[in-house]
Amino acid sequence: xxxxxxxxxxxxxxxxxxxxxxxxxxxxxxxxxxxxxxxxxxxxxxxxxxxxxxxxxxxxxxxxxxxxxxxxxxxxxxxxxxxxxxxxxxxxxxxxxxxxxxxxxxxxxxxxxxxxxxxxxxxxxxxxxxxxxxxxxxxxxxxxxxxxxxxxxxxxxxxxxxxxxxxxxxxxxxxxxxxxxxxxxxxxxxxxxxxxxxxxxxxxxxxxxxxxxxxxxxxxxxxxxxxxxxxxxxxxxxxxxxxxxxxxxxxxxxxxxxxx
Amino acid sequence: xxxxxxxxxxxxxxxxxxxxxxxxxxxxxxxxxxxxxxxxxxxxxxxxxxxxxxxxxxxxxxxxxxxxxxxxxxxxxxxxxxxxxxxxxxxxxxxxxxxxxxxxxxxxxxxxxxxxxxxxxxxxxxxxxxxxxxxxxxxxxxxxxxxxxxxxxxxxxx
Numbered sequence: 001x002x003x004x005x006x007x008x009x010x011x012x013x014x015x016x017x018x019x020x021x022x023x024x025x026x027x028x029x030x031x032x033x034x035x036x037x038x039x040x041x042x043x044x045x046x047x048x049x050x051x052x053x054x055x056x057x058x059x060x061x062x063x064x065x066x067x068x069x070x071x072x073x074x075x076x077x078x079x080x081x082x083x084x085x086x087x088x089x090x091x092x093x094x095x096x097x098x099x100x101x102x103x104x105x106x107x108x109x110x111x112x113x114x115x116x117x118x119x120x121x122x123x124x125x126x127x128x129x130x131x132x133x134x135x136x137x138x139x140x141x142x143x144x145x146x147x148x149x150x151x152x153x154x155x156x157x158x159x160x161x162x163x164x165x166x167x168x169x170x171x172x173x174x175x176x177x178x179x180x181x182x183x184x185x186x187x188x189x190x191x192x193x194x195x196x197x198x199x200x201x202x203x204x205x206x207x208x209x210x211x212x213x214x215x216x217x218x219x220x221x222x223x224x225x226x227x228x229x230x231x232x233x234x235x236x237x238x239x240x241x242x243x244x245x246x247x248x249x250x251x252x253x254x255x256x257x258x259x260x
Numbered sequence: 261x262x263x264x265x266x267x268x269x270x271x272x273x274x275x276x277x278x279x280x281x282x283x284x285x286x287x288x289x290x291x292x293x294x295x296x297x298x299x300x301x302x303x304x305x306x307x308x309x310x311x312x313x314x315x316x317x318x319x320x321x322x323x324x325x326x327x328x329x330x331x332x333x334x335x336x337x338x339x340x341x342x343x344x345x346x347x348x349x350x351x352x353x354x355x356x357x358x359x360x361x362x363x364x365x366x367x368x369x370x371x372x373x374x375x376x377x378x379x380x381x382x383x384x385x386x387x388x389x390x391x392x393x394x395x396x397x398x399x400x401x402x403x404x405x406x407x408x409x410x411x412x413x414x415x416x417x418x
Contacts, residue, residue: 044293
């Protein structure tokens with residue numbers, strides 16, 4: 001029995017794939033779909049039915065995204081890497097376009113969990129500090145406040161990929177009680193714009209639903225500093241009072257943390 | 261081939277009014293699948309934020325000539341858009357359905373050659389109140405004319 005016969009008989013025995021081997025290449029026959037999108041069009045996704053693996057050129061033609069103006073388009077995987085002379089199988093997600101898709105600078109990744117604080121970074125004449133703990137490979141979570149050598153419950157709000165292949169993450173401390181997760185004097189981080197603008201994480205609803213009211217004086221001074229030093233996407237705020245009935249918070253912006 | 265149901269092709273909130281003139285951003289982006297070379301002409305941005313004119317590259321007769329066209333969408337979808345050849349220049353054009361160069365108010369400094377796509381105005385209007393259908397109809401017609409010359413047309417003879 002040759003190697004080819006042995007290999008196909010094993011595959012057929014398990015009835016997974018129908019395999020054809022030619023002298024040049026291997027084609028794996030399998031029913032399924034390749035999810036195809038377009039680099040320029042955000043919400044367009046097409047399921048291309050395939051019975052075997054395809055080359056990028058074949059997929060471009062089959063998906064109907066072959067340009068008519070002579071432009072050359074390429075296939076990119078979901079991470080934005082160029083798929084070149086590789087077979088694409090069912091279940092893969094492919095983007096087609098003339099240029100690679102833009103990589104997101106900021107990735108949303110809200111997570112809660114226990115964290116060991118390894119180190120702190122002091123600033124502003126050692127009056128203020130950020131606590132740091134490793135939450136993932138190459139990913140350090142930064143929390144406003146001094147929690148050195150403690151194991152605390154944290155909420156991770158945002159991740160920023162850095163140029164040195166490391167990930168910078170920002171979040172804040174939560175108290176163990178689900179009813180009162182924030183206490184007076186706590187330092188937290190909120191988004192200043194966007195969908196979840198000025199919202200804090202609520203363990204009761206498991207979403208960003210606690211509304212933050214910024215004190216008038218603080219808000220006016222924040223606007224002034226914004227004009228001088230520029231906008232900041234994340235604001236560090238100090239909680240002045242937490243209303244457990246309304247699930248809302250009164251707070252003031254900590255300008256030394258926000259414009260460090 | 262199926263289009264995933266979970267993700268809409270076009271968000272309803274961004275869908276323009278039927279009679280809103282010009283090409284919306286979504287409509288322009290949808291053109292970029294088959295014509296990635298399409299670009300907006302910024303000075304012709306309309307008051308409603310829509311695109312008034314675009315530049316697009318198409319391949320046509322003879323010998324797969326690359327035509328760079330300017331398409332005037334200022335009256336779209338009420339009226340059929342107009343297409344003008346920017347390059348190749350008039351003396352290099354061998355297509356019988358492209359007029360000789362002239363100055364048009366769309367771009368007074370450029371010599372443009374208008375494309376005769378035939379008497380398709382009624383068919384264009386018969387597509388119904390569907391902006392996308394009308395856009396597709398026009399672009400396909402324009403591509404068909406550039407690829408399949410009609411020698412009985414007198415456009416180039418005058």
